[in-house]
Amino acid sequence: xxxxxxxxxxxxxxxxxxxxxxxxSAGVPxxxxxPALLGLGFLVLPLAGLLIRTPWTSxxxxxxxxxxxxxxxxxxxxxxxxxxxxLLLGVPLAWLLARTTFPGRRLVRALVTVPLVLxxxxxxxxxxLVFGRRGLIGGWLDETFGITLPFTTTGVVLAEAFVAMPFLxxxxxxxxxxxxxxxxxxxxxxxxxxxxxxxxxxxxLVAPGIAAxxxxxxxRALGEFGATITFAGNFPGRTQTMPLAVYLxxxxxxxxxxxxxxxLLVVSVAILASLRDRWITSP
Amino acid sequence: MRGRRWTLSVAVGALLLATAGCGGxxxxxxxxxxxxxxxxxxxxxxxxxxxxxxxxxxxxxxFEAANPGVTVTFSFAGSSQLAQQITAGAPADVFxxxxxxxxxxxxxxxxxxxxxxxxxxxxxxxxxxxxxxKGITGLADLTKPDTKVALCAEQVPCGAAAKTALDAAxxxxxxxxxxxxxxxxLSKVRLGEVDAALVYRTDARAAAADVDGIEFPESxxxxxxxxxxxxxxxxxxxxxxxxxxxxxxxxARAVLTEAGFxxx
Numbered sequence: 001x002x003x004x005x006x007x008x009x010x011x012x013x014x015x016x017x018x019x020x021x022x023x024x025s026a027g028v029p030x031x032x033x034x035p036a037l038l039g040l041g042f043l044v045l046p047l048a049g050l051l052i053r054t055p056w057t058s059x060x061x062x063x064x065x066x067x068x069x070x071x072x073x074x075x076x077x078x079x080x081x082x083x084x085x086x087l088l089l090g091v092p093l094a095w096l097l098a099r100t101t102f103p104g105r106r107l108v109r110a111l112v113t114v115p116l117v118l119x120x121x122x123x124x125x126x127x128x129l130v131f132g133r134r135g136l137i138g139g140w141l142d143e144t145f146g147i148t149l150p151f152t153t154t155g156v157v158l159a160e161a162f163v164a165m166p167f168l169x170x171x172x173x174x175x176x177x178x179x180x181x182x183x184x185x186x187x188x189x190x191x192x193x194x195x196x197x198x199x200x201x202x203x204x205l206v207a208p209g210i211a212a213x214x215x216x217x218x219x220r221a222l223g224e225f226g227a228t229i230t231f232a233g234n235f236p237g238r239t240q241t242m243p244l245a246v247y248l249x250x251x252x253x254x255x256x257x258x259x260x261x262x263x264l265l266v267v268s269v270a271i272l273a274s275l276r277d278r279w280i281t282s283p
Numbered sequence: 284m285r286g287r288r289w290t291l292s293v294a295v296g297a298l299l300l301a302t303a304g305c306g307g308x309x310x311x312x313x314x315x316x317x318x319x320x321x322x323x324x325x326x327x328x329x330x331x332x333x334x335x336x337x338x339x340x341x342x343x344x345x346f347e348a349a350n351p352g353v354t355v356t357f358s359f360a361g362s363s364q365l366a367q368q369i370t371a372g373a374p375a376d377v378f379x380x381x382x383x384x385x386x387x388x389x390x391x392x393x394x395x396x397x398x399x400x401x402x403x404x405x406x407x408x409x410x411x412x413x414x415x416x417k418g419i420t421g422l423a424d425l426t427k428p429d430t431k432v433a434l435c436a437e438q439v440p441c442g443a444a445a446k447t448a449l450d451a452a453x454x455x456x457x458x459x460x461x462x463x464x465x466x467x468x469l470s471k472v473r474l475g476e477v478d479a480a481l482v483y484r485t486d487a488r489a490a491a492a493d494v495d496g497i498e499f500p501e502s503x504x505x506x507x508x509x510x511x512x513x514x515x516x517x518x519x520x521x522x523x524x525x526x527x528x529x530x531x532x533x534x535a536r537a538v539l540t541e542a543g544f545x546x547x
Binding site for chain 1: 361363364367431433436438439458459460461462463471474475476477
């Protein structure tokens with residue numbers, strides 16, 4: 001979380017950087033180097049293993065198999081829809097947490113982050129109990145409008161949004177807290193209402209933070225498995241996203257599972273790379 | 284300066300993203316202690332089809348009672364997933380599958396220590412909510428547009444059996460979901476999310492408090508044989524052999540019959 005320090009010369013980041021320039025690249029103690037390299041290997045080796053075992057020769061025909069493209073398309077569409085839903089609901093929620101004070105705000109912030117630590121399967125069960133056919137809201141939707149959410153693409157979007165929204169809220173709230181509130185105050189003294197100030201001043205100010213949060217949110221939604229399979233089930237073309245397809249492919253055909261995993265890996269790395277270039281730059 | 288704050292929040296976000304878990308993983312079964320030849324001791328790790336959950340849990344308890352000093356640990360899941368785990372080198376002693384096809388995955392890889400033996404057979408029923416509110420009497424009722432049906436995925440034995448039965452009946456059925464194992468399909472009925480699911484007779488019987496099992500004639504053409512085998516990489520081969528012998532014996536037979544399994 002960003003600190004509330006206002007000047008550039010203080011705060012942990014600045015201290016760290018000053019320390020770094022003083023020490024430069026002095027010798028690395030073995031006691032740190034060995035576990036560091038082990039940790040790096042532990043994180044990188046499984047990915048390398050995926051690349052080593054990829055059936056490169058049959059890759060093109062496997063990638064163009066109808067099921068793969070269907071799952072990839074569904075994954076991209078649902079992750080994007082979930083991100084839009086998160087933006088629509090999450091940015092105002094982040095603004096509320098960062099810019100207003102109300103009783104129980106800390107509790108609200110804690111509640112917002114619960115889906116982060118909740119096992120996704122548990123999230124799926126919870127969604128079923130609320131939006132399922134016998135759920136609190138789902139039952140009413142079913143009786144009144146004949147709408148059922150489980151086993152539909154909408155259900156996938158809901159499951160992904162539930163799991164991914166905290167990323168966006170936390171990122172945007174951090175950006176809002178980091179942004180200088182005096183610009184908004186200046187806008188207010190010039191006669192702008194709160195909505196206008198938010199739209200014309202705050203949003204442009206924190207746009208990069210929102211974009212970064214949205215990308216993280218999208219990446220998380222893309223990888224969602226547990227809540228999706230529990231709440232939305234598994235049906236090719238309708239609810240079978242890439243992670244579900246990987247899981248099912250494992251039951252029959254290891255190579256197909258590796259190819260699908262590779263596609264997800266490539267997409268994830270591309271996302272992280274785009275983040276690096278745009279927002280994670282050392283000042 | 285502002286950029287640095289975003290850097291922080293993005294870095295934190297990325298960390299959170301990296302630590303966000305994903306469900307669906309399976310705990311590896313724990314390897315058992317080595318039993319000295321002849322004596323049955325230590326832990327026997329049994330990987331068994333999801334449809335064996337209730338009966339094997341009871342059989343395991345009886346086996347432990349008959350052999351003091353032995354602990355049986357079970358991992359119940361879809362047969363094909365278990366077969367994959369075995370061929371990937373999971374340290375297990377016994378594998379009980381819900382179809383010869385999934386057992387073949389293991390024997391083709393040469394991971395079996397002996398010949399698989401069929402110990403029970405199982406047949407499909409239509410599981411519906413208690414009291415059958417939709418009045419479902421056979422496969423034809425499942426194709427009605429307002430009826431939501433869960434099937435197992437074709438990769439797992441209950442799904443393969445369902446496909447055989449549906450093809451035999453000439454029924455073109457579009458399910459709303461293809462579940463990973465038979466218990467998942469059943470739980471969708473229990474939750475009321477679907478109106479019916481094709482599950483084994485034993486599963487419907489085990490869940491008799493919540494569901495009714497509707498017998499249908501086409502299931503006779505899709506009866507599943509359940510093979511059981513000791514595994515080559517068994518950490519406790521004596522325990523594995525003893526457990527398989529027990530499953531093929533009279534006490535276990537009584538439990539399996541009571542659960543609704545048929546004798547091969």
